[in-house]
Amino acid sequence: MLKQHDYSCEKDCFQKIKVENAVGLTLGHDITEVRPGEYKGPAFRKGYKVQESDLCHLMRLGKRHLYVLDLNENQVHEDEAVIELANALAGPGVTFEARPREGKIQLIAAYDGLIKVQVDPLTEFNLIPDVMCASIHNNTPVKKSRRLAGTRAIPLVIERDILDQAVSLATASFPIFAVKAFNAVSARLIITGNEVYEGLIEDRFEAIISRKLAAYGSTLAETVILPDDQDQISSTVRRFLEMDTDLIITTGGMSVDPNDVTRLGIQSAGVDRVHYGAAVLPGAMFLLAYKENTPIVGIPACGLYHPTTIFDLILPRLLAGERPNARDLARLAHGGLCLDCATCRYPACSFGKI
């Protein structure tokens, strides 16, 4: 994005002065100290107010002149500004580094969860001159301490009214960034298919579902294997709904084969709403239904063969307490194509990113 910067302001803010005259003034740059084989790093940081006791140290470092910042009351140093920006951007579950590095601050997850980004306000924020914020994608599952976004004031010195404008925008749309904690749920699984029920093939779904739930701290309370029988599937869904079940998962039977009756079994179990089909590959025949607040998920056979499917996009949202609707499922279209890479790198890829 092209922005206009008032670089003349930046130049005017610097003064080159003798070290002995710098007491009480603010350093315009880091001063590095090198002790061979022992230490290399900043002895004094940009923005530091020079003290009388620092003069000898500065002289030892060979400094005879310094660039100091001479800010007027309408100007804010980038390190102070970025703290204000981060504070306004970081909602619940989002914290940030205590100290800016190279004028930037990284926003980080305070705990495991699902990052929520208000994309439109974030865009508006970035239309304000001299500030920026870049983030990872909305709805990405994140671990504690994971970097979520980076923000900075672009010039070394920012005008107070521009900073206030950015902070006001972020505050009005608060929270632009939040992390929703996952609920540790107790799920029940119905594996459908005559071939599994009759022992012709061994089930592999249970291990996959169990592993994917465990990644978010949830567990499988019960697994049943059923034939492709609508009534049995329906009655089992009803039984699970009457029990202490947070999430019901079914596998198989979602296609158009005459034996594929799992969808019918769920529909006839008295659910409130059913969304069948989603704009995701793999996962076009995915089903998402709700009975009151309890989700019922129908995973098509692709869940066996592809390491990552629509289930991986929807599960974290369900565990974060969200109840995606038909529009949410349709919205997955942009980014909903898995490229079937030889080695799955999800979530470090475009799949499911909107």
Place this chain on the structure above:
Amino acid sequence: MQDFETLLKGSAEAHGHLCPGQVVGVRMAMLGCELIELDNPRQLPQIKKIIVYVEIDRCATDAIAYVTGVKLGRRSLKFIDNGIMAATFVNLETDRAFRIRSTEKSRELAAEYAPEIRDKHLQQLEAYKRMPTDLLFKIQAVDVKIPIHNMPGPTRFKATCRNCGTVVRDKKDVYQNGKILCRSCAFGAYYELSKEKNANIKNKNL
């Protein structure tokens, strides 16, 4: 910084007894301070420059806190419940940080370094005083990024639990199912409420 014996005496008094853990803790803290170049961390201005992460809540932790002056209430002492005899010393001004772990080998070598002492407790105590640093400790240079909500200084963040109304400070709140909650309401508490006992409190019949 005071000498080892003076610090050990003070640490033992503060902790309540002299033990091998005190020796390990005092030596670890002195080494940690040396590595991050703080020679007087218990007093201003250095008291504001140090943070120590301890990974165990045993005797050595008290010694580390005594030598360095770090305190939970000052937010300069951080407890990471790993069950490992280790601590990380951070200089906030320079960002230098070192993690020091007590080695298991030092326990095996105790007899070698204090062979004249039969009592195991006393033998460890003396051996840990004599043992070279490289046998007693494993040292790692580390990078610790401390988020703003864990820094010392005034409270910057407050939130109110939508469930119980308690104010939660320092970003320890949890955003769950569309509500800001305290950790107890979100994940369960470490205690259970007793209706009977609480009724007694209400009636001032403790």
